[in-house]
Amino acid sequence: MITQSSPExxxxxxxxxxxxxxxxxxxxxxxxxxxxxxxxxxxxxxxxPMIKQTTEPYILEAEASYLVVFKPPRLHSVPLHSVxxxxxxxxxxxxxxxxxxxxxxxxxAQFAELRRIRGKHxxxxxxxxxxxxxxxxxxxxxxxxxxxDALSAQQEAGLFVKxxxxxxxxxxxxLGFPQTPSLYGAPCIIESGFRPFGPGRKAVRPxxxxxxxxxxxxxxxxxxxxxxxxxxxxxxxxxxxxxLRRGFRHQIRCHLAWLGYPxxxxxxxxxxxxxxxLCLHAHTISFLKxxxxxxxxxxxxxxxxx
Numbered sequence: 001m002i003t004q005s006s007p008e009x010x011x012x013x014x015x016x017x018x019x020x021x022x023x024x025x026x027x028x029x030x031x032x033x034x035x036x037x038x039x040x041x042x043x044x045x046x047x048x049p050m051i052k053q054t055t056e057p058y059i060l061e062a063e064a065s066y067l068v069v070f071k072p073p074r075l076h077s078v079p080l081h082s083v084x085x086x087x088x089x090x091x092x093x094x095x096x097x098x099x100x101x102x103x104x105x106x107x108x109a110q111f112a113e114l115r116r117i118r119g120k121h122x123x124x125x126x127x128x129x130x131x132x133x134x135x136x137x138x139x140x141x142x143x144x145x146x147x148x149d150a151l152s153a154q155q156e157a158g159l160f161v162k163x164x165x166x167x168x169x170x171x172x173x174x175l176g177f178p179q180t181p182s183l184y185g186a187p188c189i190i191e192s193g194f195r196p197f198g199p200g201r202k203a204v205r206p207x208x209x210x211x212x213x214x215x216x217x218x219x220x221x222x223x224x225x226x227x228x229x230x231x232x233x234x235x236x237x238x239x240x241x242x243x244l245r246r247g248f249r250h251q252i253r254c255h256l257a258w259l260g261y262p263x264x265x266x267x268x269x270x271x272x273x274x275x276x277x278l279c280l281h282a283h284t285i286s287f288l289k290x291x292x293x294x295x296x297x298x299x300x301x302x303x304x305x306x
Contacts (some may be wrong), residue, residue, distance in 0.1 A: 027171050057106050060138065061298060066126075067114075068298045069107060071139050073277040074104040077130035079123045103127075107141060114141060126156065130163070132250065134265075137164070137282025138298060147290040154287055156295035158245040161286040162250060163228050163229075166240045167279035168261035172248045174270040176205045177258050186231045186241075190255040191223035194248050204250050206258050217248055224248045226255045237264065252280065 057075065062070040071077060081104050104125050108114045124130075126142035128151050140160075142148035152158045154162050154191040173180065181190060192206035194217045207216055209223055216222070224246065232239040238261055242252055253269050255261060262271035264279040286297040 002266060057103055059107075059110075060300070062111075063143075063289075064140065065144050066151070067107060067111065067141045067143060068285065069103060069139050069141060070300065071103045071136055073136045075106075077139060078102050078104050078125070078127050102202070104141070111143060112199055113143055113228050117142060117145050119148055119152070128152065129247070131282055132253070132280070134276070134278035135280045135282065136277070137280075138285050138300065139140050139282075140285055140287070142182050150290045151206060151287060155246065159288060160245070162244045162247070162282055163284035163286075164174055164240075164242045164244070165283055166242060166252060166256060167234065167264045168238050168240060168256055169264055169272045170237055170238070170260055171262050171270050171272060173260055174262075178206060178211070178262060180258060181208075183228075183259065185230045188228050189225050190228065190258065191225045192255070192258075193218045193223055194251070194254065204248070204254050206254060219246050219248070224251055226252055 033217055055072050055074075057072055058070050059067055060070055077284045104114065104127055106126065114125045119126065126144075126148050128140040128142060128148070131137055131139060140151065142151055151160065194204040195207050195215055196201045197205040201233070204217075217284055225244075227243040228240060228243040229243055232241075240256065240261070244251065250269075253263055253266055257266070257269035257271070264271055265273050266278055267273055268278075281300075284297060284299045286295060288294065289296050
C-alpha cells in the first residue's frame with residue numbers, strides 16, 4: 001500500500017491524539033509502547049480522526065426532516081430478527097424488549113414519529129442505512145415519510161456518500177476468497193458481487209465479475225464498489241480511509257479481508273484481536289438536504305454546507 005505523509009504536530013497534541021486511538025481500539029497502551037509507535041509513524045496528524053469516546057448513542061443533529069445519530073459499538077441499528085417476525089399494529093414498526101434495544105428504539109423514545117414511517121421493511125422505521133452491531137459511527141434517520149422517500153431516492157442514485165476509517169493488520173486470507181485483486185496504492189477501488197458464506201450464512205464472500213454463484217448479490221446489476229481514498233501506517237497497522245456510495249452487508253469488512261488486511265478485532269473475517277472493539281468507524285455522511293437540495297456533510301464533530 002502507498003502511504004501519505006503530513007506535517008508533524010506538537011508533542012502534547014500528538015500524545016492526546018494517539019492515546020485516544022489506543023483507548024478506542026484496545027491497542028497496547030503502556031507509555032513505552034505508545035512512544036515506540038509515535039517514533040514509527042510518519043503521518044500522525046492525518047490518520048485516525050478524533051472521535052467522541054462514548055458507549056452511549058447521542059444525537060449529533062436534529063433537523064425537522066431527519067436526525068443524524070451516533071451509534072456506539074455493540075448496539076443494533078434496528079430491531080432484531082425475532083422482533084421483525086412479530087405483528088405490527090396500524091402500520092407502526094414494533095418495539096424491542098428492554099434487553100434487545102436498538103438505536104431506533106432509543107431514538108423513537110424521543111421522537112415517536114420515527115415508528116410511523118414506512119420504508120422497505122416496517123421494522124426499520126425511518127432508518128436510511130445500518131451499521132454492523134460491533135461498528136460505530138453516524139446513522140441517518142428520516143423523521144417524515146417525504147424525507148425518507150427523497151433520501152432513499154438519493155441512495156438509489158449514488159448521491160448519499162458515507163466515509164469510514166478502518167484499522168487493519170496484515171493477516172492470511174480466510175477460506176472462500178477468490179484470488180486477491182491487484183491494487184497499487186490509494187486511491188483505488190475494490191469491486192465485487194457477494195454471496196453468503198459459512199455456518200448460518202453469517203459472513204459473505206466476494207464474487208468477481210464474470211463468475212457465477214448461487215444467490216449472487218449485485219448493485220443494480222453491477223459490482224459493489226469500495227473506494228480506498230487514503231492509507232496510513234500506524235506501527236504494524238494500516239489505517240484505511242474508505243468511501244461507499246451504495247453498500248452491501250459486511251462490504252468493507254469483506255473487501256479488506258480480501259486484500260489480506262482484515263479489520264482489527266474482526267474475528268469473523270480473520271482479523272487480529274485485542275480487548276477492544278471492531279476498528280470500523282463511520283465518521284462522515286454527505287447527502288442533499290431534503291427540501292433545499294443543498295449538500296450537507298456531517299462528521300462526528302462538525303457540520304459543513306456547500
